[in-house]
Structures are given as structure tokens and as C-alpha cells.
Amino acid sequence: MFGRRAEQAVRRLKEGASREEVAKLGATAAVIDASFEVQPGEIFVVMGLSGSGKSTLIRMLNGLWPATDGHVFVDGIDIANISDSELRRVRKQKISMVFQHFALLPHRTVLENAAYALDIQGVDKTERRAKAGEALEMVGLAGWEDKFPVQLSGGMKQRVGLARALAAGSDIMLMDEAFSALDPLIKREMQDQLVQLQSSLNKTIVFITHDLNEAMRLGDRIAVMRDGRIVQIGTAEEVLNDPANDYVAQFVADVDRTRVLTASSVMEPAQYTVNANAGPREAQHAMREKQMTAAFAVGRRDNKLHGVVYDKEVVSAVKRGDTTLESIIDANVASVHQDAYLVDLFAPAAESQLPLAVIDDEKRLVGVVPRVTLLNAMASIADVVHSAEAASVASESPPPGQPADGPGTHDTVDPMGARTVAEQLAVQDAAEVERDQN
Amino acid sequence: MIRTDSFDPLDPRIDLGDWIEDAIRWFVRTFSIIFDGLQAVLEGAFDAVDTVLEAPHFLIMITLFAALAWTVRSWKLAVFTVIGFYVIASVDQWSEAMYTLAMVLVAAGIAVLISVPVGIWAAKSTSVSNAVRPILDFMQTMPPLVYLVPAIVAFGVGVTGGIVATIVFAMPPGVRFTELAIRQVDSEVVEAGQAFGSTPRRILRQIQLPLAMPTIMAGINQVIMLALSMVVLTAFIGAHGLGREVRSSLTRVDLALGVEGGLAIVILAIYLDRVVAALADRAPVVRASRVRD
Numbered sequence A: 001m002f003g004r005r006a007e008q009a010v011r012r013l014k015e016g017a018s019r020e021e022v023a024k025l026g027a028t029a030a031v032i033d034a035s036f037e038v039q040p041g042e043i044f045v046v047m048g049l050s051g052s053g054k055s056t057l058i059r060m061l062n063g064l065w066p067a068t069d070g071h072v073f074v075d076g077i078d079i080a081n082i083s084d085s086e087l088r089r090v091r092k093q094k095i096s097m098v099f100q101h102f103a104l105l106p107h108r109t110v111l112e113n114a115a116y117a118l119d120i121q122g123v124d125k126t127e128r129r130a131k132a133g134e135a136l137e138m139v140g141l142a143g144w145e146d147k148f149p150v151q152l153s154g155g156m157k158q159r160v161g162l163a164r165a166l167a168a169g170s171d172i173m174l175m176d177e178a179f180s181a182l183d184p185l186i187k188r189e190m191q192d193q194l195v196q197l198q199s200s201l202n203k204t205i206v207f208i209t210h211d212l213n214e215a216m217r218l219g220d221r222i223a224v225m226r227d228g229r230i231v232q233i234g235t236a237e238e239v240l241n242d243p244a245n246d247y248v249a250q251f252v253a254d255v256d257r258t259r260v261l262t263a264s265s266v267m268e269p270a271q272y273t274v275n276a277n278a279g280p281r282e283a284q285h286a287m288r289e290k291q292m293t294a295a296f297a298v299g300r301r302d303n304k305l306h307g308v309v310y311d312k313e314v315v316s317a318v319k320r321g322d323t324t325l326e327s328i329i330d331a332n333v334a335s336v337h338q339d340a341y342l343v344d345l346f347a348p349a350a351e352s353q354l355p356l357a358v359i360d361d362e363k364r365l366v367g368v369v370p371r372v373t374l375l376n377a378m379a380s381i382a383d384v385v386h387s388a389e390a391a392s393v394a395s396e397s398p399p400p401g402q403p404a405d406g407p408g409t410h411d412t413v414d415p416m417g418a419r420t421v422a423e424q425l426a427v428q429d430a431a432e433v434e435r436d437q438n
Numbered sequence B: 001m002i003r004t005d006s007f008d009p010l011d012p013r014i015d016l017g018d019w020i021e022d023a024i025r026w027f028v029r030t031f032s033i034i035f036d037g038l039q040a041v042l043e044g045a046f047d048a049v050d051t052v053l054e055a056p057h058f059l060i061m062i063t064l065f066a067a068l069a070w071t072v073r074s075w076k077l078a079v080f081t082v083i084g085f086y087v088i089a090s091v092d093q094w095s096e097a098m099y100t101l102a103m104v105l106v107a108a109g110i111a112v113l114i115s116v117p118v119g120i121w122a123a124k125s126t127s128v129s130n131a132v133r134p135i136l137d138f139m140q141t142m143p144p145l146v147y148l149v150p151a152i153v154a155f156g157v158g159v160t161g162g163i164v165a166t167i168v169f170a171m172p173p174g175v176r177f178t179e180l181a182i183r184q185v186d187s188e189v190v191e192a193g194q195a196f197g198s199t200p201r202r203i204l205r206q207i208q209l210p211l212a213m214p215t216i217m218a219g220i221n222q223v224i225m226l227a228l229s230m231v232v233l234t235a236f237i238g239a240h241g242l243g244r245e246v247r248s249s250l251t252r253v254d255l256a257l258g259v260e261g262g263l264a265i266v267i268l269a270i271y272l273d274r275v276v277a278a279l280a281d282r283a284p285v286v287r288a289s290r291v292r293d
């Protein structure tokens, strides 16, 4: 509960008042009546739209924000009702946390950051460094110990955040939108890594996300939150196939997915590139190295897409003694914007023999979509649409592809919310594509 | 004192000044032990610093100042220091400049020792912040000369009153910048400290202060600059140094002396500003943000 007259608001809620009614008192009920149990060794995902109370919920689990009312039991200790020093002891020994924006100490090295929790625990320096080093190795950051956070990319920073939590040695890990600030490709990589780590570590993880795909990939069980309440708890399967109400159903169904999936959600890293600003010799070398017959020419600094070059022309340019690639770059390259819908990718993909180039607003090359990826994405959509159909029938909301006009569906999600849902679906599909490929 | 009988609403006269004067005089008389103690401590501190600065030959001091400039910033600042301070010595303002510098160091040092903790406290507690803010506003809007009158009442003519007035005048930016700096520290990083079980004191030391340091240093720089401008004014209540030179150039309309004293003040100001700025740049967060492979 935030704001004034919190106690009074709690009493009113208990008497059956609604969230809007207590809002008139000047109190915001961020989390209401959220009861759940997390089993040891489980990844418990809490999913919900922005403002549904996820951050508040997870911060009550380690007492960062004290609960106005109710209990939080960690190994039998009610941390909502203990003294500050006892609470600190529980945090040191039992619970660690990973943050959305990493929350690293900028003035400390990667190793010192990873060792932070151990420092607080009072572990002596040599042991601290050894354990932190091990944790960094686990997340794949060996060799980066002496760098500072500014020298790392977002994904690497979050690995440090993860290493810090792992080094703490606590059984419980709280992760508040830990991967939400990362680029889609990095995000998928981090999810894989977490799943892989979890298979050997067996931590108890509470993971917050607003991303359905992420929830499906990571969660042993998923809790869906809405307006401060938990509206459904179940496995990915259950949430997908048997949504408890329209709100959950909105999360998992009711849209034509090819109109929701975007290029950025299925794209792969662009490997076949050459420097557009360099000469043909460098291009020839790069292409020979990777055995490419054609490559995207991109600006070295800005990563802007200039066009395509083909091996034959590069060879003859070298023979002619050209100093730039300019004359042989074919600017007529099939490219799509990263937000282009999947349905709009088919025509350009069919015409082009190269993978589709995916660009952003500034024409920077952000990835590629090979034709086989596109086809795979379509195949998996067929599956998901199938299960989604079952889901929407179960909840009596309109079938996919048709506008959601039925009573009760319109007022459950506002236009902004609908967009978020759409984005979530997009990324989910992308992940499934990837899984299919592996 | 309140002559309600003779109060005429159409021609109001409240003797506010008299009341406050009485209050201050009463205060000084009643707590004379404190004021005497304060006087002894401040005078002692000032004498010590002044002796250290003035006793060695000026060439030795110039070398030391330049060495400091070189270590914290660059050889360029060191060259400026040598030329600048040599000019001060050659216009015959050396001992005045050292006197003024000693006053600035003592007053600004004490102002920082008071204002930074107050700023931290205000950052931690909204009610403290609310209580402190109007006081700071009052202190900053008051014309600086006004501080001299109670100082002279409390400490008489001399350097102590000047130092106290300077401390009061120079303190506000120290408090404000510190409060702002601590409040601006990324709340997620502070939460990280809490989440791993750190104590508030330790979070302050390991997270909030280091991250706030660049802004706090900017505040300290302001404190020093205000102290320098105030120290010049304290010549009006009998402090010596560059201020007295400027004051006598005024009374005697001695333009040459005024130029020399003023120049020395400017050189001191630039030197102090650059050195403090360089120290701020050496804060760990700033350094870490600059590293490149």
C-alpha cells in the first residue's frame, strides 16, 4: 500500500472495498491479496502488465518495501514482522537479488562487484575473490575481472549482476525484470544461460517479467497479476490452454500472429558483413575467410546498411585496383524494418536470394532473417494458434483473427496494454522458433 | 519593550531590530563561555595555518603549490601557479595573500565539516530537509555585509568574527549540493546494497557517498569560492589580508593598490577552483567512468 491512510485502506479492502474505492482515500493498493507458495528449486514467474504490482510484490519478498499487512515466510521466518537486524541477516544468508538496470557499483571493478555480497557477509578477501571469480566464470565472464562496468555491454553487465547474486551463495534469487532492458538477441541468450545454470544450481527463483514469452521459457509455474491481484497460477501449459479468465486469455490469444510477430523477434545476428568504407581487398579477405559468396556492406562506425557486394565483383574490383567498394555495392538490397510484421516479409523474402536484411530507423543493420527461419516461424505459429484457439474457446472469447468485440473483453485491456500484449506474443513466437531449430 | 500603548496603526513602528539586538546580546552574554572557547579554537586554528603558509620563504611555498597543482591536474596548471603566485609576491601582496588563504582554508574547511553532514541528514529525512531549506534560503538571500554585525557583537574586532561570518555565509551550497547529490544516487543501486543485507551506514559509505562525490565536490568548490569572496569583506570588521588592501585602496582612492590586491584575489580564486575541480575529477566514480580499454 502506498500513500496516506494505508491502514485504513487495508481495513476497507478487507471489508470488500475495491481498489478504486480505496484510491479515493489517497492510498494506492499496489498488491492486494497475493497468496502463493514457491517450492525449493523452482522458477516461479510473476507476469503482468505495467503497474500491476510486480515490482512491489517482489520487493516485499525481501522486505525492501515493507508490506502494510500480511505475512512473507522465508524458511519459516516471517520477514514482514522482524527487526531490521534480523531482516539484514536473512538477506545476507538466504536471499539475493538481480535488478532490471543491473545496479552495479560503477566505481568498482567487475570482480569487486561480483564480490559485493560476500564483502557485506564479512567473508575475508582471498576467499571473496576466489568465490567471485568462480561466479564470474559460471556466467562466462572469466577474463573480465579487472574491467569497470562502463566497459561492458548491457548483457555483460547483467551477467555481473547475476554473478553477484550467485556468489552470495543464497538459495533464493529474486529477479525483477532482469532481462527486460536487454536487446532481444541478448535477452534470449541470457534466458538460455539462466535455464542452463539453474539445471545445475537448483536455486529457488522468483522471476518478474511483463513478457509472456520469457515467462513461458523460464517458468516452472507462472502467476499472472492484474491490478495488484494474482488472477491465475499454473504451469505454462495450464495458463496457455486453460486461462482462468478473459484477462489471461488476452495474454495468450485473440490475434493473428503473423500480424503481431515482427522481424526483430525472429531475426538472427548478421554474420555476413563487410566494411563498406574499406577497399575491395579487405572485403575479399573477409569473404574468403568466411566463405561467403555475397555479403552486406555496412558502415564501420555507424553500422548503416549500404547494400550488397558479390564475390565475383569484389575479385574483379581487386584486379582493377579499385580503392573503394563504392562502384560494386548493389544498393538494391531486400531489407525490412525491424518492426515490420512477419506477414509483410514473405514477398521480399521470396524475391531475394540473400537473407532479408533487418534495419532500424537509422538504416542500421540489426540482424537478418534467412528464409528457413521465416518458414520455421510459420510452422510454429500454426501450433500456437491451434492451442490458442482451444484457449479462447474455453474462455468464450472470440476466436483469433476476429476483432474482439464480445462483452468484457474490450474493457479489460486498454490500447496501450494491447500493444504490450502484442509485443509479448511476438517475442514468444520468436523463442519457439529458436527452440524448434535447436 | 513592546510599547503597545503608543503603537499607531497608521504610522506603524515595530522595533524588530532592537529586539533582535537584545536577543543576540543576551545570548552572547549568557553563553560567553562558548563564545570564548570558540574564539580560542578558531584563532588557534587560523594562527597555525597562517604560520605554516607564511613562515617559509615564498619561493618554497610557490614550489609546493605548483607541485600540488601538477599532481592533481597537469603541468599547465603548475606553470600557471608559478607565474600567478610569483606575480602576487612581486606586487608585494604575498603575506596578505597567505593570510587570506589561511582564513579561507579554515572557514571553508569548517563550513564543509558542518554542511556535508547536515546535507546527508537532510537527504535521509524529509522533515530535516523541510526544516533546513528555509534557513538556507534565509542565509543565502541575506546581504553578506549583514553577517558582520552580529559577528562583531559576539567576537569583537578581529579575525575570529570574520571566520564565523564566512562559515555561515559559505555553508548553504555545501548543504544543498550534498542533499541533492545523495538523493540523486540511483535508487536501484541503493536497493542492491539493502538487498544484500548492508547496513544504512555502510550503504552511505560504500554506495551513496562515492556515487554522490562529484556533485558534493562541486558544492565544496562553491563553498570555497563564497568563502573567498566573504573573507575579503571581513576587512570591514578588522581582519587583515587582501581584503584590507582592497579596503584601504577604497578609502584612499588608491587605484594602484586596488588593482594589485584585486589581482591577487583573482589568482587565488582561479588556483583554488582548479585544484578543487581536479580533486573532483579524481573521485573513483569519475575515474571509472573514463576508463577505456
Ligand SMILES: Nc1ncnc2c1ncn2[C@@H]1O[C@H](COP(=O)(O)OP(=O)(O)OP(=O)(O)O)[C@@H](O)[C@H]1O
Binding pocket: A002, A003, A028, A029, A030, A048, A049, A050, A051, A052, A053, A054, A055, A056, A057, A210
Ligand atoms: N513508491 C511508490 N509510491 C506510490 N505508488 C507507487 C510506488 N511504487 C509503485 N506505486 C504504484 O503501485 C502500483 C504497482 O506498481 P509496481 O511498480 O509494483 O508495478 P509493476 O508491475 O512493477 O509495473 P512495471 O512493469 O511498470 O514495473 C502502480 O500503480 C504504481 O503507480
Ligand SMILES: [Mg+2]
Binding pocket: A054, A055, A056, A177
Ligand atoms: Mg516493475
